[in-house]
Structure formats: structure tokens, C-alpha cells
Amino acid sequence: MLKLPSAPQSNGGKIEDEDAISRREFLTSALKMAPSVALFVGLMRVSPLKAAEQALGMIPGTNYDPSEHLFAYVVDINKCIGCGMCVKACALENKVPDHFFRTWIERYVVSEKGEVIVESPDGGINGFKPMTPGFNVSKSYFVPKLCNHCANTPCSQVCPVGASYTNQDGAVLVDSKRCIGCGYCVQACPFGSRFINPLTRTAEKCTWCYHRITKGLKPACVEACPTGARLFGDMNNERDPIRKIVTEEHIAVLQPEKLTKPRCYYLGFDKETR
Amino acid sequence: MGKGHHRHLIRAAILLGAAIFLFFVVRALLIPKSFGLYGHFRGENLAEQASLPIVHGNPNSCAECHDDVWKIKLAGRHAAVPCQDCHAPLTQHVTEDGVQPMPIHKTFALCARCHQKLEAKPKTFPQIDFHEHVVSKDKNLENEEICLSCHQPHSPMGEK
């Protein structure tokens, strides 16, 4: 938010014949403009000004106060069976356009020699079929992906108009009424979590089903998972099982070298996962 | 600088100043009311995001009407499988115009999503080679609902 600097002091003076204006008189007349400068500075601020530390209170129309929560998401790679129910549920819940994904599943197939095949046919929305990789498989696993809701997110950082933002509760959201559709956030996200919705022509991504979590429900993908591979919870809630996992288990994040500080954590992470 | 020979410069400066001033006036009028309320974004957007329609119901809400099936499912191996995965989102079933028929997927394609044998699945997860499994039981895969001829979907292996 822009700070409101104090207005410069006005200094009286007379306008002289323009022809005879000297440097000093020019300065004097410039100072006469001080009141308008003050108004000008006043207009520069982003309205309405609120103290940042002020308690925000409930979001209108809900019983939900964002300042009381800090969400986190855990994916247990060891439990994922690649059924694709989460991808399907997400598409239905959020009306995700065909061939774009707010969440998707990747299959990694690794050979004894270290060759890696990665695939995600249609984001895994229809599950996975048997495959013949052409080498002896030494390990293979599914990795569900979604927006990492990074604490240090490059996507909100690069949004030129403040349409993409990080909320107090950790959710990274997009205001589709402000988004100009430049696509800079799509380029800035290292995880490929964002896309431009061809219908609304604005940036779109996983919101952790913000309309659900603000009403105490879990995101649709978490509800749809039959094996408990996806967990969602509130780090501010001491009894939330996710807090125990995040604080006590060996967890990993995607592309840690990018230093985006994801709030989406992985259990059973393999080095090939990117 | 010669005296009196920069009138045009002063006029240009005034013009520029006026243009900048006008810009800030217009800008002040165009900033949305709730912008900056919670941070550098339009505060009202939080309420807009929160008020989007819910499609998938609370998983426990099925039990309110289907207590019998719920109990069978809870006792079986599919206890953890969400109803809305194999059926459809609750809001397609319970609508403002009353209760609509719930779509039911019965094909082996649905069962295969979870139980098709794949390298990538956890070894402990029950999975089968469909051809082997069905052909060994002297059936053919042309019948799309073949799984249901032996298994009860709400409790596929009988009671645990």
C-alpha cells in the first residue's frame, strides 16, 4: 500500500508578468502550486487506506476469518493409485475447461539405468492404462500435482495489477475481474499450475476450493481421494493431523531450489520428481 | 538563459503538469472501493471466491437418506471410497427442483481406475490383471458391467 506523505507547506506569492519571470520567481510560483501538489499526492494513494495490522474480521457472507487460519496441503506419494478421481472431482467442482488442469497426476517410470519416463495423459482425469516403457522398470509411482500456494510465490509477485494475490490464510487466489490476461503469472510459475482460461481469458489456478474451505469443507480433490493420498488442514489448529505430519515427518517440496516456499508438502518424494 | 525567451517551455510544463494531475484524478476515481482493504488486491474478491457454488457435498451427507447402504459400505473394504466418486456430485442428485436420479457408473472402466494392475501402484493395494482375472473365471470382457456379476460394489469382498 502506498504511504501518504505529508503535504509540502504552501508559500504565498504573486504571479508576475510571464515575460519577466526569473528563476527565483519561477520557484515562487512553483511553491504556489503546493496545495495542488498536496491534493495530487492525496490522489496517489490507494483508497481506502486501512492499517495493515487491523483485524480483518469475517469475509462478508461467511463465518470465516482468514486471519485465524494458515492452510497446508500434504500429498502422500506412497498412497496414490493414479485413479484420477481427484482430477475429475476438481474439474466438476470448479468447471475447469477441458484440457486444462488445476490438479493433475503424473506417472514416473524409472529404469535400473536411471532412464525416466514421465507422462500425464489428459492430466490423468481418466486414470492410467498399462504401459510398455521399453526397459526394465525398477520403480514407478504416481505424483499428484496442484498449485503449491507458495508463501514466496513468483506468480503473485509478477502480477502487474494486483489481480493475483496471496491471502492471509495462505491461499494464492486470482481476481478474475481485475486480471488483464497478460499471462506473466503463467510464465512465472515454475510448476505449470496456472493457465489462461480460454473462456474467461483470465488466469486460473487451484484455489484449494476456496468456496469449500471457507465453509469448513475439504477441497474437492481431498474429498474424492479413496486412499487418503491427499490431505488438507489448518496449521493454526493444534489438533489438525496435518500439523503433525508437516512438523514431524520427513517432507519435501517441489523444486526447492526455486525458493518459492510451497505450502504443499510431499511424503515419499523421489529425486526424479520435478 | 535569455530572459523572457522560455515562455513556451513554461507553457509546456504547465500542460504536462495538468495532464499528470488529470491522470491522478481519473485514477483515484477508477480504483475499486475495496482495493487495498486486506492487501494489494480487491478485498471484495474474497467474498466472491467464497460464494462460488459448492458441487460436491459433504461426504457424510449421503448417510442422511441412505443409512442402509452407508452401513454396508462402512463395514466393507470400500469403506474409505467416497460415494461421489462412483456416483456423481451430490448437487446433481439433490437439486433445487427436488431429488433427481443419481447417475451410477457400473462399467469395468470405473473399477479399472483403481484396480487395474499397474507398476506405479503401491504393492499393497488390491489390483488385478483384468484379462487374466476375468478370462480365468471363464467370462468375457464384452459385458461392460462384468465386475458387478460377482462383486457387490458397496462391499466387494463381503464383510472384512
Place this chain on the structure above:
Amino acid sequence: MLPYLQYTFPNDIHIHWSIMIVMYPYITGLVAGAFIVSSFYHVFQKKEYQPIGRFALLTSLAFLLCATLPLLNHLGHPERALNIMITPNFSSAMAGFGILYTSYLVVLILEIWLVFRKDIVHFATTYKGIRALPYRILTLGVYDVSDEAIKTDHKVITILATIGIPSACLLHGYVGFLFGAVKANPWWSTPLMPIIFLFSAVVSGIALLIILYQLMAIFRGTEVSQDCVRGLARWLWYFQIQTVTLELLEIITLSYERNEAWEIIAPLLTTKLAFSFISVQMVLGSLIPFILLMVTVLLDKYLHPKVRNSLTFFASILLLIQVFAMRWNVVIGGQIMSKSLRGLRDFHPEFLAKEGILPAMLIFALPFVLLYFLVKVLPPFEKERQLAS
């Protein structure tokens, strides 16, 4: 391609920044380059560039006025474009666009106004009726063209031109920064990017002016000043060498460091970008003009004016292509490579689509049309100005 280099993230199937975003840095590069050529005369007082000093300013303006068009055509919601100035988010490099663009526009318009003010006053007083009206408005009601007033103007012009150089560099360096500061994309993310963009911008600006100056001379039936062409050719050669060195340095560093992304960038350069990078940018656009300009500069005293003109003309055309290819390889190349760093996409530009080849050609033609009218309204060359007065 290696079998394990086949995976692109599912959302990465589209090249979202396409030809329009190639056009944008190309056009702003020409703006910055043309301005720097004009400063050879207006700041550095090099008399040999006097014939094109004013024309370079008009060229810069014509392209600057069109610089936003590819962006507006690209935006999903062009009607919201002003949000970037209403609620700019200053943690984003892109939010600076509005400020950089308008401040440079103001500097450029003021400089042009002062450079041409004597002519404006002259036309305002000699023309009659409606024809004089635009000039009368442009005088702002001051008809003072005394020697003292002109002297004052010259001082301000020098100040503006001096501010203009860093402004032009900022405007274009900023474009390079937009790409260079995207850490998600290893093909973009290098601090060299703004510098490469700047140097190649100067190359494209000088090349464009060499071409336009010679064409104007042909159509106007005047001599091409050999001092001017000779000087421009030297600068062009110098900046070309700098640009290509930097471009190669970036790639050599990636390769020598065994950067984790080199595994995908190497196949990118040798497969999907083989034509646009190796053939066009490096051989046709860099090696050949390097030789042509080397001949022009080193064998200068043996060259017939026509040979010198032709050599610089063709080298300039090739360099304009080189700079376009460089923009293409950066913008498109960076997106052909999926951020999974495990796969490459295809890009097939469409001709008629909203962001297709035809709209790009129309947008690129527009500055030339504007320049035609600007030259009519404010004749930049001595001959026409003498005829008019």
C-alpha cells in the same frame, strides 16, 4: 529425441506468449535503437550524423506510438489494460511499464517539439487556414524563435536527449528484464538478458536507419552522405559484435556450467530452434553481416560509394532479421521448452488468427505509415525544409 525428453506439464500445451510478444520487444528495440542514433548528433555532437538526427527522432516516435499495439492485441482483457496504471503492483517488473513508457514518450515528444519548433512556428505563420491549425496548436501560442529562444531550446534539447538515452535504455532493458528475471524459465533467467536486449536493440535501430535513410535518399533524389553511412556502419559492426558475443556467452555459460537445464536447452537449440537459431540468428543474421561490415569498415578507402551503400544496406537487412530471430528464439524458444524441463512442445504460428502472422505484419507496417505522415508534417531533411522556407 531422447525418449525421456517427452513430458510437458499438462497446462503447458499452449505457447501463450506468441508472435505478438515477439513483436513487442522488436518494436521497442527499434525505438531505443533509433533514439540512440539520434543522440549521436543531439548529444554527442557528431556532425556526420546531422543528416539523420531529426529523422531518427521521428522514427523512434513512430515506433513508440505502435509499441503497445501488440501487447493490447495479446491481452485477454485489453479493456482492462489501464489497471496497470490504476492499481500497479510494484513488486512486478511489468507494473513499471506504464511509467517507463509514458515518461519516455513525454521526453521524446518534448525533444521532437523543441527540435522542430522553429519549423513549427514557420509553418504556423506561412500556411493559411486549416493547414496552419495543427502548427498553431503546436506552437502553444508562443512564436518566439529569436536566437536567444533557440539557444535556450538547444540547451533543453541536450538535457532531454541526455535524459532520453537512459530512458530509452530503461524502456528496453526493462523488456529484457521481464524475461531475464523469470526464474521459472532457465532459458530466460539470466542477468545477461537485459544487456543482450539492449545491444541488439541498438543494432536493430542503426540497421533500420541505414535502410530508411538510403531509401529516403533514393525517393527524394538526394545524395547519401558517405560520412553518415561510414559512421553508422562502424557503429553497427561494433554493436553487432557485442551482441553476438553476449548471445554466445549466455549459451556457452549454460553449457560449460553443466546447468541442470542444459539437458533440455541443448536439444531445444538443435531440434526445434535449429532453423531459427542456428541458420537464421547465427549464420545468416550474424556471420554474413559480420563479414559484410568487416569489408565495409576495414576496406573503407577502396570502396566506391555505391558499394559501400549496398554492403551496409544488405548487412542491415540481415541484422534486422537477426534481431527478430533473436526475439523469436528467446520468447518462443523459452516456451517450447516445458517447465517440466522434460519435454519440448511444437509451435505452429497461424496466419489469420488474432495473434497470427497477418496481424503481426499489419502492426509492423503501421509505424512506417505513421513515419510517412510524420515526415510530411515535420520534414526532417534539409532539402525539404529549405524548400518550405
